[in-house]
Amino acid sequence: MTRVSEEKNGMKVQVIEQTLANGLTVCLIPRPGFQQTFAMFTTKYGSIDNEFVKGDEQIRVPDGIAHFLEHKMFEDEEKEVFSQFAEHGASVNAFTTFDQTAYYFSGTSDLKENINILLDFVQKVYLTDENVEKEKGIIAQEIRMGDDNPDRKVFMDLLSAMYSAHPVRIDIAGSVESIQKIDRATLLQCYQTFYHPSNMILVISGGFDPDEVLSWIRENQSAKHFDPPAHLDRVYPFEPVKPNVNLQKAQLPVSLSRCLIGWKETHLPQENEDLMRQELLTGLVLDTLFGKTNLFYEELLRDGLIDKGFSWEYELTYQYGYTVIGGNAPQPEKLVERVKQYVVKATERGIPAEDFARAQKKAIGRFMMSLDQVSSIVRAYTTYRLRHADYLATVDVLQSLTLDDAEARLREHLREEQMVVSMVLQKSASA
Structure with missing residues (x-):
């Protein structure tokens, strides 16, 4: 599907949007004349998704697991992800919010290589008992630093004042106690549930030929196998209208x-x-x-x-x-x-x-x-x-x-x- 948005000052923005056979939504926003390209591969999975029904099983996972998984996605048994992008002149990063986890790169060259690296590292997870345990210490330190950050503290306290039940009141990183409950099996279960292509979107904008870029993405995805997605329902607790405290x-x-x-x-x-x-x-x-x-x-x-x-x-x-x-x-x-x-x-x-x-x-x-x-x-x-x-x-x-x-x-x-x-x-x- 192709859409063209035409603004009143004559500017036009073209969006080429397609859903691939595996369920992945691809949105290309070409900007002719731009040197930089920015690509973001996002899963509709954030910190509030800590309880869900998959198939006929209701599952509750520890707080902070979406953020924990984001950290682990950069681990590769062969070559560091950051180095792979750097070799092709791109920088990479990621973030987790309440309702999404996103991985993105920015670069001006080697677009095909960088798109392939982005798709490949997000669609493969390397988890061991050892690297999961090691990450707990890193994230625990991050959480403690956040507890001492006045801007983060005042914001999270505001949300916990507003909300008495909804998980938006919980810090995205979880707590030092909650992340200790995370293990390899639970991480893998969440990865397989929420990182299915049908729950993800790839959006790219920059000075490129959209037909060429779309062919690269199709080629990358057709070489991979994904099981059909299981039925998924997110479960959120009842939240009163009134604030928790004033x-x-x-x-x-x-x-x-x-x-x-x-x-x-x-x-x-x-x-x-x-x-x-x-x-x-x-x-x-x-x-x-x-x-x-x-x-x-x-x-x-x-x-x-x-x-x-x-x-x-x-x-x-x-x-x-x-x-x-x-x-x-x-x-x-x-x-x-x-x-x-x-x-x-x-x-x-x-x-x-x-x-x-x-x-x-x-x-x-x-x-x-x-x-x-x-x-x-x-x-x-x-x-x-x-x-x-x-x-x-x-x-x-x-x-x-x-x-x-x-x-x-x-x-x-x-x-x-x-x-x-x-x-x-x-x-x-x-x-």
Whole structure:
């Protein structure tokens, strides 16, 4: 299947999308004239997928196993994966989120070789009892370092304040205790379940001939055998609408306190087309209220309640959603009170039309800029595609949103009963 998205300024983005015989979805986004190519091979498998039904068996695995498996995928009994890419002028890396694990490379030459290396190392796993045990120590150290990181601490405490049951409240890496329960057999079981081609997507963008690249991918995949995928259902616990607690406080030896303010989403999309619309609409609301061109931001900065690192974020899936604002906060209690008062007033008075229009134009501009960055377009296209949404429909969706839509979303989402606060405060020398 080939699609062409045509923007109003005359820019065209072509996407060639095919599903191979083994179930792998391939999306090619050629950008003529670009020197760099960015490729990402992603499985719809993240840290929240710790309970599932495979066939007729219900399975619960230790927290942190998706991230653990990501680490192990780079182990090769013959030659280090990083060296294989380096020999062909490419850099490689990976990441695990709540709902996906991705492996990617960036390079300007030897595209066929690098695509083959990417496909081959992700579609083969080398696990031994010895290398699994060794990895536990490495990841345990990573977790301990994260526990001492104030930014990570304040964020994870916020999610555990919002969520009482859903595994989004659990650190992606798991805990020192949970990873000790991971063994070779469990890793192999998760790999065979979630790394099947039918649960994966390969997205590539850059200056290449799409027909040629597609032929390379078909050749690589046809040489491999994959058993038919077993029936798979992900199991998530019931999550109450209300937040778990309204306030989390922790102390760390930091020079500046951190404060995050969040709102737990009550309206989770049921239809595919609703997800992108709600995400973009909420983003416009947050930008009009908390963006760096807003008067409120300038007032907080002037009064010393925030610094220039203050930001907002909105995350939405079919399973969970939340807004987060904040950052460094010399006086976190005062910041929380100011935000509370401001949101109440904004809800009462509505959103100024000129602010909404400005946010709409900014969002369209950000999208257009992303089309000139192959890494940005691949990451965004992948995330939306895994959530059954079309990233290239962004401008059409943004232009369809109205001021009335934004004000309704503000009243629906930023309600005080859904608000939670997480603080990491300065630990005194005597504490």
